[in-house]
Amino acid sequence: MSGRVYKGLLVLVAGGLLVAAGHVQEALNRQRADPQLGLTRVAPLENAPPVLAFTTVALGGFRGLIANALWLRASDLQEQGKYFEMVQLADWITKLQPHFVQVWIVQAWNMAYNISVKFSDPADRWRWVQKGIELLRDQALRYNPNEALLYRELAWFFQHKMGYNLDDAHLFYKRAWAVEMTEVLGPYRTNLAALVAGQTEEARRIANQLRQRYKLDPAVMLEVDQAYGPLEWRLPEAHALYWAWLGLQRSTSKDKRFLRRVVYQSMKQCVEHGRIITLGTNAVPVEFGPDVDKIEKANLAFEQMIAEEKETVDSFKRAHRNFLGTAVYLLWINNRPSQAEAWFRYLKQQYPGEVPAEMTVDEFAIQTYVGDVSEMRQDRARAIIEGLLGRYCLDLALGEEDAAVGHHLLARRIWESYQAARQRQKGRLGLAPFETIRDNVIQRYLDPQTGLRPELAARLRAALNLAPAQPR
């Protein structure tokens, strides 16, 4: 047999073997997918870049070993307080185990929660929170688009890490996110329908940026906005709602319960501080106010989630009851007495026995804020009243007139209740006249040395009809 024929035969044999191996591979893959055998998953990795596709196929069973070594290195470095390799290590670890949901969650959590708090500078912290969000949003969901836990985790980062106030730097996060979103969406309410329609160049540019950079689909944003809004998309709660909503639509697992919880908790936070009063500056913190107009939608969200939840409905109801109490207080403090009264009646009707039948909405608001006034010490009562009057001054300076009226009213009611409870000991335990306390607080806030900044002090003077300050 000549060499050429021999080589041709070898090529044919090699081709035949490849075809045969392909068939065997299919059968093997089917067997691996059989849940009864309990073998490794074979779901093909979708949207994977070439490096990842190559890694997952070429390393085969050794992937686990390498991932273990990387985990060990990551935890060693973390123990030594060296974080500069963490993003790289997390990238490698997740790429070695792209279908293992817990790996993504642990790595993202580690960056957003554990590593971020190791830094004292808020800008450093924010960078790590962003890294955690990016890992889930840009990578994990790309390879695991139907995993409820990933949506839950991402939504939780927005709702809890950024939206809640447990992190010392939460105001920095909120401001940084609001500034970033303002750059994309503009300072005013976004016309999401226009973004979806994409009829102008500007709308197409914004929609494209949302899709490419933030993985936000304007059509889904519109759906969420219609269901729970109008939402302030510059605040993290709106994004928590977006990812929870998407998770509820796409995932089929039992873990939807966590997503439902994120929905109502985010709506509660929207009511509590879902309105930007001022974005502030690097020196002055961002200022938020409650958005009591969302109480109706938030209540609907609670009721919807309670209706959908089958297992832990009691905890959902407890959260609903607390929300209604907060709503009544917020309406009362924001000078909406009739609405506060209506929601108070609703609270009593929904959860009879939780509130004494004879309690008025005024008493409920005071109790919500300070507890039992009759048991209060003199110093504490004075401090609370002064604090509320301080808030009243600040609200006036910021143009939040309804809130100012509410805080003033609450201060007066507490003063009245305290004085009434100390009728017999007024001389020893009584407070100064309400007007005296109020004027003292106003003077403190107008003091050029220790009070408000000049522009805010000028606005307070104007709101109180006081003469402008004399130049020194």
Added chain:
Amino acid sequence: MRMCLQQLWAIGFLTWKAAFRFRLFWALLILLLVSVVALPLLLKDDGTARGFTQILLTYNLSVIATLLGLATLWLACGTLARDIEDCSLQVVAVKPVPRWVIWLGKWLGLMALNAALLGLSGSSVYGLLHWRARRLPPEQQTVLRNEVLVARAALKPPRPNLEALVEQRFRERLEKTPVPPSEQAELRRQIEALCKAGIELAPSGYVKRWEIQLGPRRFFLRDEPLFLRVKFHAAQTNLTGTYKGLWQVGLPDQTRVWQQIKSLAADTYHEFAVAPNLFDADGRLVISFVNLEDVPLLFPIEDALEVLYREGGFGLNFARGLGIIWCWMGLLAAMGLAAASFLSFPVAAFCSGSLLVVVLSSGTMARVVEEGTVRGVDHETGVAVGSLVDKVMVPVFRVLLKVINLAQQFSPVDALSTGRSITWGELGRAFGQVVVLLGGLCALFGITIFSRRELAGVQATP
């Protein structure tokens, strides 16, 4: 002597020539330079210039050390074993050249090759770092100059004499109330825990103070910023995970005072700059911490506080770091040559590679020595499950660890990436321990066997 040097030079030159003839030098150089250039494009950093520089330094130097290390081991095995196998060494051996000169000449040739490759790739890393640093905004350049591209030394407060304190308290206690000998060990342990807590503890609202003597350094630390590196543990975690405290450096009425309230996380290192010139005329630097939290904080005796100061520039520090890597290469070359002195090329490469794996597994050995058993500790009882194997293996591992630590105790990559100073003394020690002692042992072993080996006897008949 002159003759010997000439012979060494000739053998070394032949090794170089072989490296060039087989294009090995160029292949390695291209590989190293490509990795130096390509790594920055592949790496994911934490988003800061400091983080990027640190990861670049770490990964680039690690890749260089790994590539060069493996190539050195391979070459060292090949250059001797192959020469023996293809009989070309017989041509040299019949000349009036002692065997030890052949062996040492090859080692020197390899080391010269390593020096050239390390120098070129190291210069590329250095150039790349500076090129990137120059393109950064001025404030980030300052951070880099102060914290990474610098050689900083550290001063620690004197370690309290815990043992003496425990001994004193123990004796006082025994004098007051006699304790049976069987309970004395437990009593001592309890007293030690109490004394340690007393030193480490900063209760709520209390002040903890450290004093550091700068000595003659006070003269060149004038107007130089200092950095505090601190770490503490919290007795109880709080919701935010951070703990407020007032940090004060300096002595009121005697020196300038710097103070700042900081909210820092527990269980990790924090580094912050303090103003210059806060020490007194005698070079006494006093650092105080007031715990503003409700929970007690613990400052570990070993690593609670360090004062970092600029000792020198990055360039020379970097060169010294490369010097230590070069010392490691020297050991690997000696190991490879020693193995090739009596083994064929594949076996020598396999053996020296395995030895390298053992060296890299020192963490496992350290755990075995610490736990006192190979089989691990019963996690429920906390007691080691002893066996006959332990009686042999634990002492063996202990000795092995001591030997390995002679080479492994130096960490130039880590020091360079965190801006820590590598002193000339450290480089000298690395040379002494790694090259002279460990490399010398390998050389002694290799040369002895190689000198007695019958070179013509091993070749197979064609």
